[in-house]
Amino acid sequence: MQKIAIMGAMPEEVAPILEKLGSYKTTEYAGNKYYEASYKGIEVVVAYSKIGKVFSTLTATTMIEHFGCDRLLFSGVAGAVSPELKVGDLVVATKLSQHDLDITAFGHPYGFVPEGAVFVEADKDMIELSKKVASKMGKSVKEGIIATGDQFVANEERKNWILETFDASALEMEGGSVAVVCNALNVPFFILRSISDAADMDASFSFDEFLESSAIISAEFVMNMVDEI
């Protein structure tokens, strides 16, 4: 019996999902709340992790190990790294990295630690499915690399360094850690982000203005993905 985890990082990222579910059971566990529901006959567990790689690691692991989810979809917002992306645009992660993981002093590349990998690849089947969903919705979705780090990026220099170092399309604070968890536990995962800002000097203002509307765009797409799974 499949059980799907639908995850975000902030309340605003999961609010549209909970609204669509209507009714759900709330469970408090490990300092967080998990919302369980049956959606069109599919068991789902919804949660927002709180911000950053540590909280998102805890929540992704809990959804899989404690609630028994066997697939994970992440819905949220991101800062644009690719200059072609604008507010509201959708990005599907092909693979993800941690841009603030740095032991380059030992000659390793950025984002690498021994027995780890610079990139973790997302589930190819769900990436394929997203193309079908995108065409059904008449939406264009960019497939690209997402770089994750424990910092809200709000300057061109750091953003451009991330572009040059990881060839990222977008950046955020949770996808790369969720990817490591799902990969380690052999759970297919799909990370979708809608752009809320350009990770530049105006990022915090843009983020505040567009968080809610961009989160809705991402959530609508993710729920359409669940319909097709």
Ligand SMILES: Nc1ncnc2c(CN3C[C@H](CCSCCOCCO)[C@@H](O)C3)c[nH]c12
């Ligand atoms: N430019 C950027 N840099 C990094 N990440 C992002 C993301 C993606 N999410 C949004 C959120 C930002 C946390 S700070 C805002 C907290 O406000 C709380 C109220 O004060 C975190 O969960 C990562 C959008 N734009 C970004």
